[in-house]
Amino acid sequence: xxxxxQPRSVSGSPGQSVTISCTGTSSDVAGYNYVSWYQxxxxxxxxxxxxxxxxxxxxxxxxxxxxxxxxxxxxxISGLQAEDEADYYCCSYAGRYTYVFGTGTKVTVL
Amino acid sequence: xxxxxxxxxEVKKPGASVKxxxxxxxxxxxxxxxxxxxxxxxxxxxxxxxxxxxxGSANYAQNFQGRVIMTxxxxxxxxxxxxxxxxxxxxxxxxxxRDRPRYDYHFxxxxxxxxxxxxx
Numbered sequence: 569x570x571x572x573x574q575p576r577s578v579s580g581s582p583g584q585s586v587t588i589s590c591t592g593t594s595s596d597v598a599g600y601n602y603v604s605w606y607q608x609x610x611x612x613x614x615x616x617x618x619x620x621x622x623x624x625x626x627x628x629x630x631x632x633x634x635x636x637x638x639x640x641x642x643x644x645i646s647g648l649q650a651e652d653e654a655d656y657y658c659c660s661y662a663g664r665y666t667y668v669f670g671t672g673t674k675v676t677v678l
Numbered sequence: 679x680x681x682x683x684x685x686x687x688e689v690k691k692p693g694a695s696v697k698x699x700x701x702x703x704x705x706x707x708x709x710x711x712x713x714x715x716x717x718x719x720x721x722x723x724x725x726x727x728x729x730x731x732x733x734g735s736a737n738y739a740q741n742f743q744g745r746v747i748m749t750x751x752x753x754x755x756x757x758x759x760x761x762x763x764x765x766x767x768x769x770x771x772x773x774x775x776r777d778r779p780r781y782d783y784h785f786x787x788x789x790x791x792x793x794x795x796x797x798x
Contacts, residue, residue, distance in 0.1 A: 569739070571722065602783035606723075613773055613791055614715075614723065619784035657723050661783040665728055665737045667713070672722035 572597065572658055572670035579676040580648045588673045590641040590658030596668050598639040602661035605634060605643045609654045617656075618643060645675070653677045680704040682712075682774050682789035689795045695762040698792045700774035707755040708732040710776040713785065714748065714759045718770040726772075729757055764796045 573591040580586040590597065590605075597603055603621045606614035616625055618634035621641060631646045641660070645652050658670035685699040700712060714726040727738035729748040736748040742761075750757045761768060772792045775785035 571724075600783070604784035606785070608723075613788040614775075614785070615788075616784060616786050619782070619786075625786065659723075659725075659784070665711070665779060666739065667725040669715070669723040669725055 569596075569662055569666065569668045572660060572668055574656075574658060574670040574673045576671075577674040577676065579678055580645075581678045582648055582650065584648050585644060585646045586648060586675060587642050587644045588656055588658075588675070590643070590660075590670045592639050592641075592660055592668070594639060596660040596662040597636065597641050599663070600661045603634070603636060603641040604659045605632075606657045606659065607652075607654045608657065614657065648677055650677050680787050682776065682787055684772075684774060684789040684792045687793040687795070689797065690764050691798055692765055692796055694764050694796075695760055696764060696794050697758055697760040698772050698794065700757045700759070700789050702731075702755045702757070702776070707752060710778050712748075712750070712757040713775050713777065714746075715773045715775060715785075716770045717773065717791075718767070721770075723773075726759070728777075731755075731757060761794075764794075766796050768794065769796045770794060 578586045605618040608614045621636045622634040633644045656673050662668045681703045683701045708731050711728050713728040716724045729736040731750045747760045774789040
């Protein structure tokens, strides 16, 4: 199972929007409605931000949103804030109780 | 509250084995699968495999088959992951996380991570 493809980095000024793409295949991203996104600050464990492509866990700000088109999922952060600076990873269920993560994207707030 | 608490950092020599634990609390242990995810220094997350605490059955990623064994102890709500024949490339932080197949296909809770350093 190959890692899902994400851009290495994206950046934006406070208040702007950024979108991170996550490209997979028909065996993962396009095959199941189970794409999730995780935020990871340095030295910390990942934190769930989006699940089931576009659902937000309670406590996650509504400036985080998810979507999918074909084999590419996306995470959009609207109204970028300083505390959003972190690494972000997509993850997709890939069948038979297996998962595959994305390559990771560093979000920089300018 | 729901918690996954992992064992402390380890330093091992090449060729040795390491066993990392993940203790669950705040929920019914047998109703969630436990997964292990590895993160090498400066690298991304890599899914290693999962264990069903209810019956002990495990499923491993191809990259780890034959070198990783996941087990559980229902009496202490603890899952263990053992990696054998360690090499320098196994130096990483190892995380446990949970999901609930047939209901939830995402990791809503994670352990704090365990750093395993492989060095001669």
